[in-house]
Amino acid sequence: MAKTVTQEFTKGLWEEIAPFRLVLGLCPVLGVTTTMENGIGMGLATTFVLVCSNILVSILRKFIPAKVRIACFIVIIATFVTVVELLMQAFAYPLFLKLGVFIPLIVVNCLVLGRAEAFAFKNKLIPSVADGLGMGVGFTLSLGALGAVREILGTGMFLGMSVFGASYEPFAFMVQAPGAFVCLGLMLCGMNIIGSK
């Protein structure tokens, strides 16, 4: 059954929201979400790569031989990752430094390769754009949400403002590495509870 463009877009927001439902691309999800700002920055960079690579793969899908498609996808993705890397160095240098190794690692983010393989290679241009955009926005939202939770609990601050007042003792566990796993696990559990109703 063919889905409409809107459906392709919205499925990435809840039904198949990437980090939670598909459990793909977890490394940046855990690694950069110490604050909401980092999370959203990472999400936007990934969205850009996702949409651009989906567009190119979809346009070229009739010319790419099936046998070497993975190699072609990787070259396409790596090109756009380099573009993002250079753009961020030029226009968002502080963020680039914070995200560090995770920017070049978008290239091995299984979400991007996964969408190229599972969707863009089989579909026309417009649905592929919608799919990439939906997945990217879903990814950004998840990263932002996780970043916000960790930032609020871990430092007691949100975007520079104090949330719980001065008497709050920051729950430092949340901004440390172990907190990332626990927080994501509990958020996934929360989504399961909402989804099962």
Next chain:
Amino acid sequence: MGYMEIIIGCIFVNNILLAQFLGNCPFLGTSKKMETAVGMSMAVIFVLVLAGTITWLIYDLILVRFDLVYLRTISFILVIASLVQFVEMFLKKSIPALYAGLGIFLPLITTNCAVMGACVLNVDKELTFVQSLVASFAYAVGFGLALILFAGVRERIILARVPKQLEDTSIGLVTAGVIALAFYAFKGMV
């Protein structure tokens, strides 16, 4: 930096899975059974040491020398992808027993960010050739250690009664958090 320092640092303190968050997809994906966890760990050790060596050579001898550092991402991923392909063909031909053991895990390694991540970290830290060789090996051992520990715990969890909403990935992540907490105790050692 002494070699001992690098080894301890990369295996325990900056464990690639639990402190650097690289390679989490296979961490959750292949940890349901001990066998697959061991297979994946071995494959990662094998490929990471090779990839670390080759990417270092390419970076220092070609990219830096000819002022092409901006091609780092694209050249590293191509090296890793072709290396994995090559290793797969080589093993299939000459060491079939090892191929049968690692078989299905090898292609997965191309998109394992632990491999790419370790290579990028090595050149970022400007390690010497031998240092980066040691560091690659230590990162891979750290990966294996964490993965095997995690698989051991996860095999037990299947027997436990877990609330339905928390099943599978969710409880897996929380468990990983607890293991990460144990590794967190190493912080500040080096």
